[in-house]
Amino acid sequence: MTDNKKQTILIVEDELPLLNVYADRFDEEGFSVFKANNGQEGLDIAIKEKPDLILLDILMPVMDGLTMMQKLREDNTWGKTVPIILLTNLSADEQRIKKIVSENKPTYYLVKLDWSLSAIIEKAKAAVLPSQK
Amino acid sequence: MKQRKKTAKLRSDTAIFKLGVLAKEKELVRRKLVITATALRQKATQLAVIAREKEAIRRKLVVTAKSLATIAKEKEIVGRKLTLTVEKLNLQAERLAIVIVEKKAILASIGDAVMACDKDGKVILFNRKAVEMTGFSAKEVVGKHYSDAIKFIQEVDDKPSPDFIAQAMKTGQKITMADNTLLIRKDGVRVPVADSAEPIRYVHGVLIGCVVVFRDVTKEKETDKAKSEFISVASHQLKTPATIISLYAEMLLKGGGIMTPKQREYVSEIYDANRRIVDIINTLLNISRIEMGIFSMEPVPVDIVAFLKNGIQQLNGGLKGKNIALQEEYHQLQHTVSIDKLLLNMVFSNLLSNSIKYTSSGGAISVKSQKVKKDEQINGRIIKESSLLISISDNGCGIPLDSQSKIFTKFFRSDNARREHTDGTGLGLYIVKSILDQIRGEVWFWSKEKEGTIFYFTIPLAGAKQKQVIA
Numbered sequence: 115m116t117d118n119k120k121q122t123i124l125i126v127e128d129e130l131p132l133l134n135v136y137a138d139r140f141d142e143e144g145f146s147v148f149k150a151n152n153g154q155e156g157l158d159i160a161i162k163e164k165p166d167l168i169l170l171d172i173l174m175p176v177m178d179g180l181t182m183m184q185k186l187r188e189d190n191t192w193g194k195t196v197p198i199i200l201l202t203n204l205s206a207d208e209q210r211i212k213k214i215v216s217e218n219k220p221t222y223y224l225v226k227l228d229w230s231l232s233a234i235i236e237k238a239k240a241a242v243l244p245s246q247k
Numbered sequence: 248m249k250q251r252k253k254t255a256k257l258r259s260d261t262a263i264f265k266l267g268v269l270a271k272e273k274e275l276v277r278r279k280l281v282i283t284a285t286a287l288r289q290k291a292t293q294l295a296v297i298a299r300e301k302e303a304i305r306r307k308l309v310v311t312a313k314s315l316a317t318i319a320k321e322k323e324i325v326g327r328k329l330t331l332t333v334e335k336l337n338l339q340a341e342r343l344a345i346v347i348v349e350k351k352a353i354l355a356s357i358g359d360a361v362m363a364c365d366k367d368g369k370v371i372l373f374n375r376k377a378v379e380m381t382g383f384s385a386k387e388v389v390g391k392h393y394s395d396a397i398k399f400i401q402e403v404d405d406k407p408s409p410d411f412i413a414q415a416m417k418t419g420q421k422i423t424m425a426d427n428t429l430l431i432r433k434d435g436v437r438v439p440v441a442d443s444a445e446p447i448r449y450v451h452g453v454l455i456g457c458v459v460v461f462r463d464v465t466k467e468k469e470t471d472k473a474k475s476e477f478i479s480v481a482s483h484q485l486k487t488p489a490t491i492i493s494l495y496a497e498m499l500l501k502g503g504g505i506m507t508p509k510q511r512e513y514v515s516e517i518y519d520a521n522r523r524i525v526d527i528i529n530t531l532l533n534i535s536r537i538e539m540g541i542f543s544m545e546p547v548p549v550d551i552v553a554f555l556k557n558g559i560q561q562l563n564g565g566l567k568g569k570n571i572a573l574q575e576e577y578h579q580l581q582h583t584v585s586i587d588k589l590l591l592n593m594v595f596s597n598l599l600s601n602s603i604k605y606t607s608s609g610g611a612i613s614v615k616s617q618k619v620k621k622d623e624q625i626n627g628r629i630i631k632e633s634s635l636l637i638s639i640s641d642n643g644c645g646i647p648l649d650s651q652s653k654i655f656t657k658f659f660r661s662d663n664a665r666r667e668h669t670d671g672t673g674l675g676l677y678i679v680k681s682i683l684d685q686i687r688g689e690v691w692f693w694s695k696e697k698e699g700t701i702f703y704f705t706i707p708l709a710g711a712k713q714k715q716v717i718a
């Protein structure tokens with residue numbers, strides 16, 4: 115770990131219990147955590163704080179995760195390359211999500227229900243690894 | 248004198264002669280008389296006989312006259328009876344006519360389309376509903392072979408449906424049409440139908456024809472869809488709370504010494520039970536996706552042998568845990584078929600996990616693959632098209648005979664299974680069947696209670712069609 119320079123993560127999730135448990139867990143893992151309740155909030159914080167990684171829910175009020183990701187990828191050089199992990203409930207839409215994921219690298223996706231906190235941490239660490247090098 | 252004397256002598260001589268002659272004549276006459284008398288006697292006797300005969304005839308005539316009278320009376324009765332019968336016949340004819348009219352009316356107004364054909368498959372009846380549903384008039388159809396008259400196709404691949412009418416006539420049994428059959432109307436519009444064909448047999452089992460009944464199931468499909476949508480929405484709603492429970496339980500379990508061992512056990516139970524809820528939600532979601540046809544089918548080349556080995560590997564824990572001996576037998580080192588991996592995995596893992604679940608410790612399971620051709624027969628099933636046949640056999644608890652027909656029904660679990668394993672949704676085999684219906688595969692089984700079970704399923708070698716989700 116680089117001295118006093120913590121990895122930063124932005125978690126965007128509208129379900130408070132989920133947001134809190136992710137935040138606590140990443141905090142335990144030594145991340146510095148920013149929290150947002152919807153895509154708009156998330157976009158604002160992202161642009162301001164430029165986190166190393168974004169954990170992004172898809173279905174959210176005000177602005178959904180996919181729109182927020184598109185906005186980030188569109189107009190910002192930093193936004194174009196920040197790793198994003200999409201959290202999705204929409205297993206039915208796998209095809210569509212896979213397509214979006216492949217068009218918006220570096221993006222990963224995890225289907226809620228099928229993972230545990232430890233799986234998310236693992237994925238997050240793998241995602242920020244390249245940017246550390 | 249002499250002359251006188253002479254004359255006198257002459258005279259006497261003549262007289263004597265005459266007398267002689269006379270005597271002779273008399274004798275003759277007498278004889279004749281005797282004869283006549285005899286004849287007369289005979290005649291008299293004859294007359295008597297005749298008289299007797301006449302008397303007899305007379306008597307007979309009297310009898311005849313009497314019987315004639317009786318006959319006349321009888322005739323009168325018969326006549327009356329005949330009149331009655333004619334009246335009755337008329338009545339029956341009228342009733343028959345009414346029955347025919349009624350039957351025609353019933354056939355015409357019946358909610359289902361009815362088509363009847365003779366033993367050669369020629370259409371002899373096509374009711375009003377059939378006309379309405381198909382767009383063909385009875386005139387256009389009657390007299391034609393049914394296969395030229397109306398067309399049924401499978402929704403999955405637009406191919407002609409299996410000829411269930413021929414099958415019914417061949418087997419002599421009522422045959423129900425496969426699920427997801429479409430009828431092509433005269434105007435080309437496709438209508439989802441459900442139908443059946445029932446052969447009609449005469450007294451000694453002689454086939455005389457077949458009655459085909461079909462109905463429009465658009466409404467039913469819509470209701471089914473609404474149900475599936477409801478399940479889908481409900482399951483989605485359950486996902487978030489289930490996820491929250493799962494993640495918080497994980498937080499507690501991870502955090503080393505915070506809890507007493509008992510508390511850790513309690514939380515662990517919560518975590519496990521929630522895992523089951525999550526599994527059920529996933530299963531319900533999969534079902535609603537399959538039923539609504541909104542899952543995507545992305546066929547990719549899959550080496551089936553490697554796939555099976557990998558599937559077994561995934562369930563290795565269960566096999567080892569119950570000390571089950573597993574035998575594998577593949578027809579080739581590898582065999583690549585184009586198929587959706589996710590769906591195939593659902594099929595195989597459901598079947599194999601059932602085998603593991605319903606086989607007791609120390610049992611044996613075998614997984615086999617083989618190539619099968621069209622019309623080949625495998626354990627009572629005729630193969631429809633060239634396919635790979637995968638079989639999974641076990642020597643577990645088996646399926647009781649009275650449960651065998653219900654095994655693919657949603658939520659069905661047999662009593663012996665329920666006794667041994669209280670958990671289980673009864674949705675596994677339903678999913679297996681639904682998926683195989685979509686990829687033109689088939690599934691069937693052989694089983695005997697307390698002996699074991701063999702499940703078979705096929706993967707068509709022709710490969711599956713791509714299917715995209717309409718988002």
Ligand SMILES: Nc1ncnc2c1ncn2[C@@H]1O[C@H](COP(=O)(O)OP(=O)(O)OP(=O)(O)O)[C@@H](O)[C@H]1O
Nearest residue numbers: 601602605645660661664671672673674675676700
């Ligand atoms: N290999 C087998 N041996 C004996 N019975 C079986 C076997 N496979 C299936 N069955 C019977 O078929 C029923 C339905 O199976 P299905 O997989 O649909 O549900 P389940 O196994 O009971 O529940 P779940 O799949 O949710 O665990 C089972 O309850 C059992 O009675």
Ligand SMILES: [Mg+2]
Nearest residue numbers: 597601675676
């Ligand atoms: Mg099962």
